[in-house]
Amino acid sequence: MSSTIDDISLTVLSQTDRPATIALVGNPNAGKTSVFNRLTGLRAQTANFPGTTVEHRRGRIELGGQTVTLLDLPGLYTLDAVTPDERVAVDALEGKLSGWSQLDAVLVILDATNLERNLFLASQVLDRKLPTVVALNMIDITEKHNLHFDLEELCERLGCPVVAISARSGRGMDVLSSKLAELLRNQNVPVTPPDLASCSSCSGCQYSARYDWAENVSAATSHGDTSAHGRLTEAIDRILTHKVVGLGCFAAIMVLTFIIIFWMAQYPMDLIDGWFGLASQTVGKWLPAGDFSSLVTDGIIGGVGGMLVFLPQICMLFFMLALLEDSGYLARAAFVMDRLMHRVGLPGKAFVPLLSAHACAIPAIMSARVIEDRRDRLATILVLPLMTCSARLPVYAMVMGLLFPTDPVKASLLFAAAYALGIVTTLVMAWVFKQTLLKGKTRPLVIELPNYRVPSLRNALLLMYDRAMAFVKSVGTTIMMISLIVWALATYPKTPIEEMPTEVQSQIATFQANGETKKIDRLISQVELENSFAGQLGRGVEPVFAPLGFDWKMSVGVISSFAAREVIVATLAVLYGIGEDGAEDGGLLIDRLRNSTHADGRPVFTTATCLSMLVFYVLAMQCLPTQVVTRRETGSWKWPLLQLGYMSVLAYVAALVTYQVAAGMGFA
Amino acid sequence: MLAQMTVMPLPRLPCDSLARIAGLQVDDDDATRLKAMGICVGRQVQLVRAGDPLIVRILGARIGLSARLAEGVSVEPI
Numbered sequence: 001m002s003s004t005i006d007d008i009s010l011t012v013l014s015q016t017d018r019p020a021t022i023a024l025v026g027n028p029n030a031g032k033t034s035v036f037n038r039l040t041g042l043r044a045q046t047a048n049f050p051g052t053t054v055e056h057r058r059g060r061i062e063l064g065g066q067t068v069t070l071l072d073l074p075g076l077y078t079l080d081a082v083t084p085d086e087r088v089a090v091d092a093l094e095g096k097l098s099g100w101s102q103l104d105a106v107l108v109i110l111d112a113t114n115l116e117r118n119l120f121l122a123s124q125v126l127d128r129k130l131p132t133v134v135a136l137n138m139i140d141i142t143e144k145h146n147l148h149f150d151l152e153e154l155c156e157r158l159g160c161p162v163v164a165i166s167a168r169s170g171r172g173m174d175v176l177s178s179k180l181a182e183l184l185r186n187q188n189v190p191v192t193p194p195d196l197a198s199c200s201s202c203s204g205c206q207y208s209a210r211y212d213w214a215e216n217v218s219a220a221t222s223h224g225d226t227s228a229h230g231r232l233t234e235a236i237d238r239i240l241t242h243k244v245v246g247l248g249c250f251a252a253i254m255v256l257t258f259i260i261i262f263w264m265a266q267y268p269m270d271l272i273d274g275w276f277g278l279a280s281q282t283v284g285k286w287l288p289a290g291d292f293s294s295l296v297t298d299g300i301i302g303g304v305g306g307m308l309v310f311l312p313q314i315c316m317l318f319f320m321l322a323l324l325e326d327s328g329y330l331a332r333a334a335f336v337m338d339r340l341m342h343r344v345g346l347p348g349k350a351f352v353p354l355l356s357a358h359a360c361a362i363p364a365i366m367s368a369r370v371i372e373d374r375r376d377r378l379a380t381i382l383v384l385p386l387m388t389c390s391a392r393l394p395v396y397a398m399v400m401g402l403l404f405p406t407d408p409v410k411a412s413l414l415f416a417a418a419y420a421l422g423i424v425t426t427l428v429m430a431w432v433f434k435q436t437l438l439k440g441k442t443r444p445l446v447i448e449l450p451n452y453r454v455p456s457l458r459n460a461l462l463l464m465y466d467r468a469m470a471f472v473k474s475v476g477t478t479i480m481m482i483s484l485i486v487w488a489l490a491t492y493p494k495t496p497i498e499e500m501p502t503e504v505q506s507q508i509a510t511f512q513a514n515g516e517t518k519k520i521d522r523l524i525s526q527v528e529l530e531n532s533f534a535g536q537l538g539r540g541v542e543p544v545f546a547p548l549g550f551d552w553k554m555s556v557g558v559i560s561s562f563a564a565r566e567v568i569v570a571t572l573a574v575l576y577g578i579g580e581d582g583a584e585d586g587g588l589l590i591d592r593l594r595n596s597t598h599a600d601g602r603p604v605f606t607t608a609t610c611l612s613m614l615v616f617y618v619l620a621m622q623c624l625p626t627q628v629v630t631r632r633e634t635g636s637w638k639w640p641l642l643q644l645g646y647m648s649v650l651a652y653v654a655a656l657v658t659y660q661v662a663a664g665m666g667f668a
Numbered sequence: 669m670l671a672q673m674t675v676m677p678l679p680r681l682p683c684d685s686l687a688r689i690a691g692l693q694v695d696d697d698d699a700t701r702l703k704a705m706g707i708c709v710g711r712q713v714q715l716v717r718a719g720d721p722l723i724v725r726i727l728g729a730r731i732g733l734s735a736r737l738a739e740g741v742s743v744e745p746i
Contacts, residue, residue, distance in 0.1 A: 080700050080704065082697055082701065114727075114728055114729055116728050117706060117728060117729050120704075120706070207703040207704075208711075211708065211710075211711060212710075214727075215727075227728060234716070237717075237723070237730070241717060241732075334732075335721055335723075338721050338732075338734060339720055339721065348721075443698075444698065444733075444736050444737035445721050445733060445734040446701045446702060446705055446731065446732070446733055446737065447731065447732040448705065448729055448730070448731055448732075449723065449729075449731065450729075
């Protein structure tokens with residue numbers, strides 16, 4: 001729908017006064033994002049380029065009384081289109097990008113602390129003969145280190161206007177804006193200096209000639225110590241990239257990051273949980289009891305709340321990752337983990353997404369974008385959901401409560417085992433995928449280790465906001481649909497009290513005589529769920545799950561938690577007649593579960609069944625938002641379906657083996 | 669002839685000593701990635717940290733490089 005509207009507005013605009021488009025080009029780490037954020041503020045949106053999974057940001061700004069679209073191209077080192085990001089950037093510069101017309105101007109961002117390297121890309125962009133302005137960024141840092149630039153000379157050598165700026169402090173940004181406005185008016189293309197013009201025509205290595213040029217220009221235009229800024233970085237790197245100490249530091253930094261994420265996220269999570277509980281209660285009181293009230297409170301409010309409760313963790317994760325990346329540390333993390341990750345066929349860059357999946361698979365899948373090679377990236381995305389995310393914790397907690405209610409040591413050991421099972425399976429499956437379906441050599445590491453710097457809170461907050469909105473938008477509607485379907489399956493068909501079994505009716509009569517209305521409600525919802533579509537479905541699939549030691553109630557739980565694994569706790573609470581509110585009181589639910597028996601009097605939740613359920617929930621997909629995000633990131637439904645398929649088979653077989661072995665050893 | 673005798677794979681360069689890149693014997697894709705980072709024939713390079721992966725300084729920046737790939741970069745100490 002939305003794309004049609006976009007297309008229409010684009011055609012209309014191009015016929016009349018199409019806003020001019022300026023693209024930002026620069027090396028990764030040149031501060032392109034900071035410049036973009038400075039120019040646009042919050043008026044930016046993130047989208048994929050049509051037909052690709054390459055993301056860009058664009059924003060509308062006013063420049064000299066004219067509306068301009070600012071397009072942030074992916075960070076690049078070269079225009080020699082090897083990666084999808086590079087191809088998109090080249091297409092954009094050549095006006096071949098679908099949905100975009102020819103660019104009106106280019107803003108090249110150069111890192112002043114590293115001019116020589118940055119000039120290489122600049123030389124390639126200047127060759128494209130588009131109206132260009134060059135921004136020399138991070139000028140405040142170089143001045144602090146007594147490195148100065150001759151802007152006039154640089155301007156002369158590049159053949160286009162050059163502005164010294166500091167996107168962090170905002171210095172020079174007004175000059176940059178006016179230069180851009182001027183450029184849009186006069187449309188001056190760069191005057192290629194003769195020494196650069198010979199680069200593209202020379203018969204030898206084009207790169208070599210350009211680097212020689214960059215070296216000359218940098219030497220002629222900068223005065224002072226060019227390496228002063230790197231000395232602190234070198235000193236820090238002596239520790240952080242050390243073969244042994246570096247790994248230790250990496251572990252410590254990651255543990256600290258996760259402690260901060262979990263600790264800080266718990267407060268907003270409790271708040272959101274509370275708000276939605278309150279909203280559902282309040283609305284429930286206003287609306288007349290019945291299907292509509294249940295639809296609104298359980299279906300809509302419950303479904304949306306269930307999704308939003310993970311938003312704080314997702315936000316925190318993105319925020320912390322943005323800070324780590326901005327500081328320059330993430331490149332070191334990829335560096336120290338590379339050799340270890342190669343053993344399972346993944347690059348070092350896959351490690352941080354894999355680790356992030358311990359909070360939530362969704363941001364982890366989105367952060368897998370840093371992996372350049374498509375096969376490496378797909379393998380990472382496919383295995384990410386096997387890591388123990390926070391939605392699994394309620395299920396783990398329930399099983400621990402059942403197995404070791406009074407033995408915290410054994411409980412924590414089993415907890416650790418569940419985590420370990422997730423990690424080991426992830427690595428094994430990554431290796432399997434890289435050996436079979438996604439066969440190919442892992443890309444050897446080539447990574448720039450940028451100078452360390454104090455990360456920008458502003459950029460991190462903007463990125464967090466961006467990602468959170470992407471999550472809510474792309475996942476929100478789907479989750480809503482699924483919550484409604486699951487609600488409908490668990491609500492219909494209704495069972496009138498007259499049609500309930502006689503012993504239920506007599507129980508209700510007893511409760512009525514004693515005035516225990518709450519117990520009546522619970523009993524009714526228990527019987528209704530048993531007879532609903534979900535209940536029937538659960539009974540239908542019971543034979544499938546029986547070899548895993550699951551009874552029909554647990555089978556209903558598995559079906560109902562298809563879209564969100566943590567739902568099983570609430571489903572079991574309803575099925576065991578303690579009501580959804582009862583699920584909050586873990587002790588009550590666990591007592592109920594422990595005392596439940598099969599029809600023939602055998603207990604349902606034996607050690608074998610508990611272990612089998614634990615293994616099943618460690619390995620099963622059971623998360624629709626993750627699947628939606630996988631679809632979004634891979635651009636095809638093939639991959640989420642494969643994810644669902646292999647994880648379900650894995651979970652089933654592993655739970656089956658667990659149950660049969662444990663039962664055989666006498667734990668039944 | 670003598671100059672060729674001193675050409676060696678990058679990982680064998682003594683730490684902190686300078687060298688000039690003499691050739692790249694890697695896949696085309698990898699060659700493009702290396703060249704984009706400044707690792708191209710004629711450039712000056714310095715090994716900052718040996719091992720796998722290793723770190724080189726080139727064009728004033730520090731690049732992390734897998735040793736397997738670095739084996740394909742031949743250098744000539746200066």
